[in-house]
Amino acid sequence: RKEVEQDPGPFNVPEGATVAFNCTYSNSASQSFFWYRQDCRKEPKLLMSVYSSGNEDGRFTAQLNRASQYISLLIRDSKLSDSATYLCVVNMNTGFQKLVFGTGTRLLVSP
Amino acid sequence: ETGVTQTPRHLVMGMTNKKSLKCEQHLGHNAMYWYKQSAKKPLELMFVYSLEERVENNSVPSRFSPECPNSSHLFLHLHTLQPEDSALYLCASRRQGGNNEQFFGPGTRLTVL
Numbered sequence: 001r002k003e004v005e006q007d008p009g010p011f012n013v014p015e016g017a018t019v020a021f022n023c024t025y026s027n028s029a030s031q032s033f034f035w036y037r038q039d040c041r042k043e044p045k046l047l048m049s050v051y052s053s054g055n056e057d058g059r060f061t062a063q064l065n066r067a068s069q070y071i072s073l074l075i076r077d078s079k080l081s082d083s084a085t086y087l088c089v090v091n092m093n094t095g096f097q098k099l100v101f102g103t104g105t106r107l108l109v110s111p
Numbered sequence: 112e113t114g115v116t117q118t119p120r121h122l123v124m125g126m127t128n129k130k131s132l133k134c135e136q137h138l139g140h141n142a143m144y145w146y147k148q149s150a151k152k153p154l155e156l157m158f159v160y161s162l163e164e165r166v167e168n169n170s171v172p173s174r175f176s177p178e179c180p181n182s183s184h185l186f187l188h189l190h191t192l193q194p195e196d197s198a199l200y201l202c203a204s205r206r207q208g209g210n211n212e213q214f215f216g217p218g219t220r221l222t223v224l
Contacts, residue, residue: 004153032210042217043201043215043216043217043218044154044201044215045215046212046213049210087153087154091210095161095166096142096159096161096166096167096207097142097205097211097213098156098159098167099154099156099213100153100156101153101154101155102153103151103152103153104153
């Protein structure tokens with residue numbers, strides 16, 4: 001079983017749509033959780049951290065369910081500029097931050 | 112953004128060559144990372160340096176040899192690589208502590224012939 005699993009997509013949505021991405025992780029000892037965004041032929045960049053209480057940043061909402069080992073990202077009112085690959089990332093270490101990445105979910109927002 | 116720079120951006124090498132990838136961070140961070148990103152596969156952590164000491168070697172073949180001479184610079188020395196080593200090699204840096212973000216460089220696109 002992969003350590004971090006995501007649906008690779010692509011998700012094709014129109015502008016203004018709401019889209020949700022899911023991710024599961026296998027190691028219950030995982031310490032912290034993130035969503036990164038990677039544009040085509042660019043480096044990954046942190047989108048947001050994910051907290052057990054859920055957290056929101058503008059149009060983006062992240063949720064964590066430790067019991068089910070499940071992470072989600074909701075994007076409301078999609079923009080063309082949201083088109084990218086969204087990487088689910090799990091930190092396995094409390095010391096030096098050992099990140100394990102999912103393969104990513106590709107999102108295409110069309111006019 | 113020029114917080115983390117990598118050179119060269121593209122590299123083509125034969126299997127018998129020796130080359131080095133360079134990473135430099137201008138963010139005052141004290142941890143640095145090498146990752147490999149192959150097509151259709153997730154980013155794979157290769158090495159971690161914390162306070163200039165290697166703290167993680169993620170089962171990487173010895174034909175990859177990292178070097179961290181100071182907290183701002185990280186190298187990846189390459190020798191006798193295989194075609195399957197062709198990938199995007201990403202460097203990242205971070206300030207230790209808490210959930211501080213890792214900042215990635217633009218990567219070196221490596222092709223091994």
